[in-house]
Amino acid sequence: MDWTTTTHPLSDANAQRQWQALWDISPQRTVFSSLAYARAAAEAFDLHADMHLVADQDGDVEAGAIIYGRRRGPYRQGLIPPMTQYSPLLLRTLPRETDIHYRRSAFEALLASLEDDYHHLRLFCPGLPDVRVGQWRGWTTTPFYTYRISLDTQEDLLSDWSSSSRSTYRKHQASYEIEERSDTAGAIVALCAAGYERHGRSLPADRQALQSLMDDLHRQGQLRLLTASPTGSTSVEAGIAVLHDDRMAHYWIAGSEPGPAMTVLIGAVLEQLQDEQFLHFDFVGANTPSIAEFKRRFGPTLVPYYLLETFTRPELRLLNALRR
Numbered sequence: 001m002d003w004t005t006t007t008h009p010l011s012d013a014n015a016q017r018q019w020q021a022l023w024d025i026s027p028q029r030t031v032f033s034s035l036a037y038a039r040a041a042a043e044a045f046d047l048h049a050d051m052h053l054v055a056d057q058d059g060d061v062e063a064g065a066i067i068y069g070r071r072r073g074p075y076r077q078g079l080i081p082p083m084t085q086y087s088p089l090l091l092r093t094l095p096r097e098t099d100i101h102y103r104r105s106a107f108e109a110l111l112a113s114l115e116d117d118y119h120h121l122r123l124f125c126p127g128l129p130d131v132r133v134g135q136w137r138g139w140t141t142t143p144f145y146t147y148r149i150s151l152d153t154q155e156d157l158l159s160d161w162s163s164s165s166r167s168t169y170r171k172h173q174a175s176y177e178i179e180e181r182s183d184t185a186g187a188i189v190a191l192c193a194a195g196y197e198r199h200g201r202s203l204p205a206d207r208q209a210l211q212s213l214m215d216d217l218h219r220q221g222q223l224r225l226l227t228a229s230p231t232g233s234t235s236v237e238a239g240i241a242v243l244h245d246d247r248m249a250h251y252w253i254a255g256s257e258p259g260p261a262m263t264v265l266i267g268a269v270l271e272q273l274q275d276e277q278f279l280h281f282d283f284v285g286a287n288t289p290s291i292a293e294f295k296r297r298f299g300p301t302l303v304p305y306y307l308l309e310t311f312t313r314p315e316l317r318l319l320n321a322l323r324r
Contacts, residue, residue, distance in 0.1 A: 001099075003054050003062075003109035007117065010039060010049040010066065018061045019051055019090075026090040028127040030282075031245040033088035036220045038066045041081045044213035045205075052113055054106045062106035065089045065114065067121070075316060078114065078121035082205035083213075083253065085146070085284050086126040086305065100133055107133050111310075120316045123308045134308040142307040147283040147292070147300035151274045158267070160299025169267045172260040176228045176237075178268040184225045185214045188239035191255030199288070214241055214253065223252075228265040237261035240269060248280040249273050251295075266298060 008015035016035055023029050031037055042049040047068040054063040066088035067078040080087060095105035111134060114121055124144070125131065131141045149157075158166050189211055193203040203210075217223035222245070228238040238256035242249050256262035273281060283300060286292040311317035 001104050001106075002057055003106060004056075004059075005109060005113035006053050006055070007113075008051045008053065010035075010042065010051060012051065015051045015053065018053060019064060019066075022061050022064055022090045022092060026092060027094060028086075028090050028125070029245070030086050030126055030248060031222055031243050031250065032084055032086040033066070033090055034222070034245060036222055037217065037243075038088055040213055040216040040220070041084060042068060044209045044216065045081045046209075047079065047081060052110065052117070054109045054113070056106075060092075062092045063090065063110045065110060065123070067114065067118065069118070075119040075313065076117065078118040078123075080122050080124055083210060085124065085250065085252075085282070087123040089123055089125055089128075091128075094128070095130070095133065097130075100130065103133075103136070105133060108137070111137055111139070111308075115310060115312055119313045120311050120320070121309065124305060125308055126305045128306065129304075131306045131308060134306075134310075137310070139308045139310045142309070144305050144307055145286045145292075146303050146305065147286045147295045147298075148303045149270065149281040149283075149298065149300045150279070151270070151281055152277070152279045154274075157270050157274065157299075162297035162299075165263055165297040168260045168263045172264050173267070175231055176261060176264045177231050178226065178228055178265060180224060180226050182218060182225060184227050184236065184239060185211050185218070185241065187227065187236045188225060188241050188253055188255065189214070191236070191239050191257070192253050193255070194257075195255040199290070210253070217243065226265065226269055228256075228261045228268070238265045240265060242269065242273075244278065247278065248282055249278050250282045251284050270298075 049066055049068050052065045053061050055061050068081055070077055070079055095107050099105040135141050196203050224242045226240050227236045229236050238261035241253035243252035283295045
């Protein structure tokens with residue numbers, strides 16, 4: 001198969017139409033690969049973003065990636081913005097095994113093109129169970145995991161919860177008021193940052209940039225801000241910034257004070273999303289033991305995804321190894 005690879009700035013109107021058409025049908029589509037998120041993330045974190053498209057002989061786009069780039073001296077790096085669960089990587093269909101084996105898939109052509117353009121590149125790849133294309137090209141492939149709930153197949157969401165979480169929810173549900181308000185982004189970020197600090201870590205994003213991103217996404221209708229406060233109080237004890245497209249919602253920026261508030265809030269959010277006919281709820285990671293255990297108690301399914309990383313300059317690979 002002869003593939004044509006092209007690179008376009010994110011502002012290119014024709015490339016945007018091609019990307020949107022691919023996003024609409026791709027098995028890898030998430031809100032993180034939407035044009036709205038890509039534009040907002042690039043602006044908030046001061047990154048340059050390009051669209052890389054792979055088309056067949058008829059001009060139909062079969063694969064694409066939006067890469068957030070930044071120069072580091074003479075080197076060009078492809079980055080994953082802070083708080084971005086999945087990279088904007090799309091395929092029209094999953095590669096056939098025959099095409100993988102004969103090194104002729106659109107995904108192969110996409111990775112080859114990216115290797116020509118970047119000296120160091122990282123991609124979080126959702127919905128891609130077979131990453132041998134990357135392995136055989138010398139990319140490092142690292143498994144990651146998330147928890148996901150199917151909202152369209154469960155009549156009783158509580159039925160798969162652990163007995164302790166179900167008991168906590170029923171006992172404390174009436175003690176909290178659940179609100180959706182546009183002015184709670186700062187409170188949610190503060191609770192999230194406090195959670196990181198309790199685990200001995202720092203929030204992996206500048207607070208001002210993160211709030212700017214949240215405000216932008218909220219204006220575009222891709223973000224909902226939900227909080228739980230004790231009945232009769234204005235104090236926010238738990239908050240979730242739910243990032244979503246029209247199919248899947250994500251437990252994106254979230255935090256709470258110790259106690260039952262987050263369990264109550266998650267129960268209310270899941271019920272609301274199910275009523276609004278969302279198909280899935282993604283817990284955005286299951287890679288830290290204590291946090292993964294909390295999420296497991298809500299009865300989700302474990303879903304793997306992969307980090308693909310390549311260095312086309314050996315000195316960058318050595319420098320990265322020394323920094324780690």
